Amino acid sequence: xxxxxxxxxxxLARVGHVPLVEVGSACELAGCRxxxxxxxxxxxxxxxxxxxxxxxxxxxxxxxxxxxRRLLDSSSGNAGISYALYGAALGVxxxxxxxxxxxxxxLDRIRASxxxxxxxxxxxxxxxxVAEARRLAREQPERYWYCDQYSNPENWxxxxxxxxxxxxxxxxxxTGRPPDAFVAGIGTGGxxxxxxxxLKEAHPATxxxxxIPDEFPxxxxxxxxxxxxxxxxxxxxxxxxxxxxxxxxxxxxPMCRKxxxxxxxxxxxxxxxxxxxxxxxxxxxxxxxxxxxxxxxERYVSxxxxxx
Numbered sequence: 001x002x003x004x005x006x007x008x009x010x011x012l013a014r015v016g017h018v019p020l021v022e023v024g025s026a027c028e029l030a031g032c033r034x035x036x037x038x039x040x041x042x043x044x045x046x047x048x049x050x051x052x053x054x055x056x057x058x059x060x061x062x063x064x065x066x067x068x069r070r071l072l073d074s075s076s077g078n079a080g081i082s083y084a085l086y087g088a089a090l091g092v093x094x095x096x097x098x099x100x101x102x103x104x105x106x107l108d109r110i111r112a113s114x115x116x117x118x119x120x121x122x123x124x125x126x127x128x129x130v131a132e133a134r135r136l137a138r139e140q141p142e143r144y145w146y147c148d149q150y151s152n153p154e155n156w157x158x159x160x161x162x163x164x165x166x167x168x169x170x171x172x173x174x175t176g177r178p179p180d181a182f183v184a185g186i187g188t189g190g191x192x193x194x195x196x197x198x199l200k201e202a203h204p205a206t207x208x209x210x211x212i213p214d215e216f217p218x219x220x221x222x223x224x225x226x227x228x229x230x231x232x233x234x235x236x237x238x239x240x241x242x243x244x245x246x247x248x249x250x251x252x253x254p255m256c257r258k259x260x261x262x263x264x265x266x267x268x269x270x271x272x273x274x275x276x277x278x279x280x281x282x283x284x285x286x287x288x289x290x291x292x293x294x295x296x297x298e299r300y301v302s303x304x305x306x307x308x
Contacts, residue, residue, distance in 0.1 A: 009086075009089050009090060011043050011085070011086065011089050012053055012057070012086070012089075014042070014043050015042055015043065015049045015050060015053050016042070016049075016050055016162045016163070016166065017166065018037050018038050018039055018041045018042060018166070019037070019038045019041060020035055020036070020037055020038075020166070020167070020170035020171070020174075021035070021036055021037075021038050021264065021293075022034065022035050022174075023035070023036050023259065023262075023264065023274050023277075023291075023293075024281075025262065026255065026258055026259060026262065026274055026278065027274075027277070027278035027281050027282070028278075029278070029281050029282060031287065032281040032286055032287055032288065032289065033175065033287070033288050033289070034274070034277045034278070034281060034288075034289045034290075034291065035167070035170070035171050035174070035179070035288070035289070035290055035291075036270075036273075036274070036277075036290070036291045036292055036293045037163065037166060037167060037170075037292050037293065038264070038266075038293050039292055039293055039294050039295060040265075040266060040267075040293065040294075040295050040296030040297075043085065044078075044081050044082040044085045044086070045078075045081065045295055045296050045298075045299065046078035046079075046081065046082065046294055046295035046296070046299075047078070047163070047191065047292055047294045047295065048075075048078040048079040048081070048082040048294075049082045049085075049086075050158045050159060050162055050163060051079075051149060051152075051154065051155040051156075051158040051159065051188075051190050052079055052082035052083055052086060052149075053082070053086055053158070054154045054155070054157065054158035055147050055149065055152050055154045055155060055158075056071070056083070056086055056087070056090065056092065056147075058154045059071070059145065059147065060090070060092070064145055065092055065145055066145075068142075069142070069143060069144055069145045070092075070093040070094060070095045070116070070143060070144050070145070071083060071087060071092050071093065071094045071095070071144075071145055071147055072094075072095045072096075072097075072133055072136060072137055072144035072145065072146050072147065073096060073097070073133060073146065073147040073148065073149055074096070074097040074098070074126070074129040074130045074132065074133040074149075074150075075096055075097070075098055075129075075149070076098070076099060076102060076126055076129075076187065076220055076221050077098060077102040077103065077106035077107070077110075077220065077221070077299075078106070078221060078294070078295055078299075079149055079188075080096040080098055080102075080106065080110045080115070080117075081106060081109050081110055081113075083096060083115065083147075084096070084109070084110045084112075084113035084114070084115035085113050087113070087115060088113040088114055088115075093116075094113075094114075094115040094116065095115065095116040095117075095118065095136075095144065096110060096115055096116070096117055096118065097118045097120060097129045097130075097132045097133040097136070098110070098117060098118070098119055098120070098129060099119070099120050099121075099122050099124070099125065099126060099128070099129050100119040100120060100121060100122045101122035102220070103220070103299055103300055103302055103303050104302040105298065105299045105300070105301065105302060106299055107119075118132070118136075120132055126187075126223060126231075127229075127230070127231040130150060130231060133146065133148075134146070134148075149188045149190070150188045150189070150231075150233040150234060150235065151233070151234040151235060152235070153235060155188055155189075155190035155194075155235055156189070156190045156193040156194035156197075156235050156237075157194060158190070158194065159190055159191050159193070159194025159195050159198075160193075160194035160195070160197055160198050161194075163191065163194065163195050163198075163292065164194055164195040164196075164197070164198025164199055165198060167179070167182075167195060167199070167290045167292075168198065168199060168202055171288065171290060175288055177288065178199065178202055178203035178206060178288075179199065179203075179206060179288045179289055179290035180205070180206060180207065180284075180286035180287055180288050180289065181206065181207040181208070181209055181277075181280050181284065181286050181288075181289045181290070182195060182196060182199050182206060182207070182208050182209065182289070182290045182291065183209045183211060183245075183273050183276050183277045183280060183289060183290070183291040184196070184208070184209070184210060184211065184273070184291065184292065185210070185211050185212070185219075185221065185222040185247075185269055185272065185273055185294075186210055186212060186222065186223050186225060186233070186236060187221045187222060187223055187233075188233050188235060188236075189232075189233035189235050189236025189237070190233075190235060191292060191294075192208065192210060192236065192237075192240065192241070193235055193236055193237045193240065195290075195292075196208040196237070196240040196241075197237070197240065199290070200240065207242040207243065207280075207284070207286070208240045208241055208242050208243075209241075209242065209243045209244075209245055209276065209277075209280055210241045210243070210244050210245065211245050211246075211247045211272055211273055211275075211276035212224060212225055212226070212244055212245070212246060212247065213246070213247055213248065213249075213272070214246050214248070219247065219248075219249055219252055219268050219269055219272050220267070220268060220269065220300075221267075221269045221294060221295075222247070222269055222272065225244075226244075243280075243284075245276050245279060245280070247272040247273075247275060247276055248272075249268065249272075251271075251272065251275045252268040252269070252271035252272035252275060253268065253271060253305060254271075255271035255272070255274050255275045255278075256268055256270065256271035256297060256305060257306075259271065259274065259293075260297060260306075264293065265296060265297040265298065266293045266294075266295065266296060266297050267294065267295040267296060267297055267299055267300055267305075268300065268305060269294045269295065270292075270293035270294055270295065273291045273292065273293070273294075274291065274293075276291075277289045277291050
């Protein structure tokens with residue numbers, strides 16, 4: 001059984017290397033600078049392009065995608081768009097299990113690239129979509145290759161090798177020093193684990209702050225953790241976390257609108273992370289904070305995020 005030939009694709013070369021922007025003015029605090037990568041400028045419009053390309057290419061190079069099976073995974077939406085986009089570009093058929101509350105823009109974009117969508121009950125949350133993908137992979141191994149972004153080590157390695165390096169290099173070039181803190185959300189745990197490891201290796205005193213919503217559905221892309229039954233992603237290295245900071249949609253929305261007026265049109269997870277970064281700036285003794293702006297605000301028009 002031959003592997004699918006790995007095609008050259010100019011899209012892949014465009015992933016990462018996104019702008020580093022300063023969002024500290026949103027905190028309205030003196031004495032602390034906040035920097036973030038603008039991930040919505042990736043070809044797929046989100047930070048998920050980084051791990052998806054890495055996982056997909058690894059599967060092609062090792063022959064796990066053998067030309068006879070479909071790539072299968074669960075997603076809250078952004079990874080699904082990346083799978084659909086790069087699957088179409090590389091000739092890989094894709095099936096995605098997505099909670100039915102994903103925004104219409106996300107679902108339409110996945111369908112536009114030709115991926116198969118299986119929608120699950122929105123009230124069951126992300127963890128149910130994960131369980132459904134695992135069931136399909138277990139029961140139909142001849143039809144699906146399960147990428148499993150929650151357990152695939154290429155996920156966090158993509159952030160270790162790219163996002164973390166870009167944040168560290170850009171912030172040192174601007175300020176002359178590494179960040180004192182890194183604020184991240186947890187979906188699969190890939191960003192927090194990969195970037196957190198990279199930053200702590202370079203500067204062990206860097207504090208890693210996890211912004212965690214207290215309920216589902218709360219903020220798209222961010223998992224609640226800490227309740228009985230909440231699934232902890234296998235690739236999440238919880239030993240990296242120095243502080244857990246609760247975030248709410250009621251905090252994320254005003255920050256999104258504030259950032260939009262400053263020229264940064266980003267989604268609710270970005271609003272939540274900048275809000276959390278502002279709290280860290282106000283409460284902790286730090287001078288420089290790193291975070292990410294995971295996706296674009298255009299993906300949430302139908303949710304009413306931008307309605308006045």
